[in-house]
Amino acid sequence: MTLTILYFAWVRERIGEAEETVTLPSHVVTVADLVAWLSARGGGYSEAMAAPExxxxxxxxxxxxxxxxxxxxxxxxxxxxxxxx
Amino acid sequence: MIRILVSVAPIDLAGEMARVERQDVGAVASFCGLVRADDGVDQLELEHYPGATEAALDRIAHEAVERWSLQAATIVHRVGPMRPGERIVLVAAAAPHRRDALDACAYLIDRLKTDAPFWKRETRGDEARWVEARESDTNAAERWTQ
Known part of the structure; x- marks a missing residue:
């Protein structure tokens, strides 16, 4: 499944992109799953997603x-x- | 009549007020938020979520019009960089009588604070930081969860 992801404010700054298109693996069902999956990329992603709350x-x-x-x-x-x- | 505007242009206070002052309107209540100059801020930058922001403001305005039977509701929000003293936001509510206009005006700005996707970044000298949502804003934001 192809999905466009948008980032805003400090999430955007830490990741270094405002927008990207991804193909989701089947185990990503919820937004929380998506956050965990993105965080696992490391670097700015894990920095941006460090505190899901x-x-x-x-x-x-x-x-x-x-x-x-x-x-x-x-x-x-x-x-x-x-x-x- | 509902008017929603999100723009990088400075807010035309007189022009916006003239739009809601009509012959059948008895009361117009308005709130205007400015960039505060008193804590060393050189620049404030507002980011938004194009499309979703306008839709959220439109929803808030429609709710106010329905609840207080308003004759007009206006929400104008500036985005992009601005300086201390400049207008960030203007909301206005028009009704036959003052109580409905005043209550609706407070509702428009209170709901905007928690329910519309805008983010503020302050610059002081060489240092920029994103403004943190206040506890009250965070609690209210949880109402978004479905």
Whole structure:
């Protein structure tokens, strides 16, 4: 399955990319699985994903918990808690 | 009438207020957030999630219009780099009477703080850091989980 992943704020900075397209292995079912899978790449990825409790996510632009299933989504975004306004 | 705008352009306060002041409106309440200059910040940069941010703001505005029977709701948020004293955000609610306008205005900015994807980065001299969400924001953000 092909998935676009978007990164924002310090997640983006640590990884060094704003966006990438990946083919998910079958064991990646939830956003938390995705975070663990990305973290295993090491370097900026493990730095960005070191504290999953500090991460928020959206699937196809809808905000979800990390336990949400990715299903047939086209886009997953991973980012820190929001600080607008 | 709902107006949502996310833009790198400076916020036109007078122009935005003129849009919500119509003949049948009795009360307009507005909130404007500025970049604070008092703690050594040289520059504030706002990042957003194009598409998802506008959709979140639109949802918040629709909820406010429905709850307080507003005649108009406006949310304008600036993104990109800005300087102390510049406007970051403007929300405005128009209703026949003040109580609904005031309550709806507070709702718009409170919900925006926790439910719309924006991220602030402050620069002081050569040092840049991402602003941390406050505890209250973090708790509220958990409401996003489905």
């Amino acid at each position: 500090r991460l928020r996510a959206a699937i196809d632009q809808n905000f979800v918990g990390l336990d949400a299933a990715i299903g047939g989504a086209r886009e997953v975004a991973i980012f820190p808690p929001v600080t607008g306004g």
